[in-house]
Amino acid sequence: MRGCGGLVAFDMDGTLVKLESSWLLIHRAMGTESDAKINAERYYCGQISYDEWAKLDVALWMGRDFTPALRAVEAVEPVSGAREALEALRSAGLAVGVISSGLDLVLRRLESLLGFRFDFAVTNELLLDGSTLVGWKVNVPFHSKGDVLLRVTRRLDVPLSEVAVVGDAENDLSMFRLPVGLRVAFNPTSPELEREADVVIRSESLLDVAEAILDWCEDDRT
Template sequence: MYLIAFDLEGTLVKSKSSWVELHKRFGTWDKGEEYAERFFKGEFDYATWAKLDASLWRGKSRKEIMEWVESVEYFEGVKELFEFLKRNKFKIAIISGGLKCLAERIGKELKADFVYANELLFDEEEKVTGDVLSWVDFRNKGDILLELKEKLKPKLTVAVGDGHNDIAMFKVADVSIAINPHEGVEGDYLAKDLYEVKEIIEKILKESGQ
């Protein structure tokens, strides 16, 4: 059995960031951008940042959030890649710093084995409360992957992502694949699309005689 962990946004789907896209959808990006700048200056931690962001959407309905979730499109090659992974005995994890509502939709459709992301909370009227369960921050993707690796004891662990918060996963994985990465993000392999990710994994399995 093998293990592979994927980032979600910018890797499997065309959304760049749940947070940014909802800010733009709801007209709250000016304040959202200010909070992002303050977080990266070290003024507060990730959990505080997430709650500040979500507080700007307080009162928005689950329906409004899900309309955006359902609009997010896949990158080409994702279904072929996941079918290949399933045929080759991979356990598949999606580890996203975005929102669980999107990650769960994608995980269910692609039949991923594990899904980790941040959860917006809703009240009894299905309105955003402004609270967030921050399961995945900018630093702990590697911790999540390490926990899975220790639990499953796979023959091979692969990580695929595009952003700086994916580097922590890359350090834990046996093999890392950077797909259209942000500047300064490097993996053992570089891929331009998901078809190329599939080719790289095929090559790795063949070379290792697995």
């Protein structure tokens, strides 16, 4: 196969892992889901910023034994066909990475399970001292994935026309609305994202996503 070049930016929660939300996973494990729902409602109503939302959520866990959350993360599994799909894309010459407003703990779990190190990965971070949460860092605000992708493409010197994006939810819209080469909605939960997509794939396997990307890659270069 002739090398493709370019890059693929994946969402993580719901796209690469069988998980609705990294944040929700931890809230459930830590028994803070009810308080988290109140924080989310305040964000969606425009009462607080994303940084404030993250601060309020993390405050529910700060200084507490984080072991229940770490155990929950250890139960996270990748979607079917993830390893094979990612390796096929890399073998074709594409840089493969993650842009997620989810959490770095889940990213590390995913890379460990797959034995696959992403070429780039930008997530939000939780800072631990042993099994105690001591801080956090917001790298990907909820509606800012597009801005993050632009920074990644500039750093890697890849034109947007050679970028494929893969996601499933509302917070992937900012990536889909950039003039990228291919937009793949994978088992979309957002009708708006589905409308923005070039390709909609409903499947249990990420291999179907890889096939669509490789077809685009080859068609674009022939």
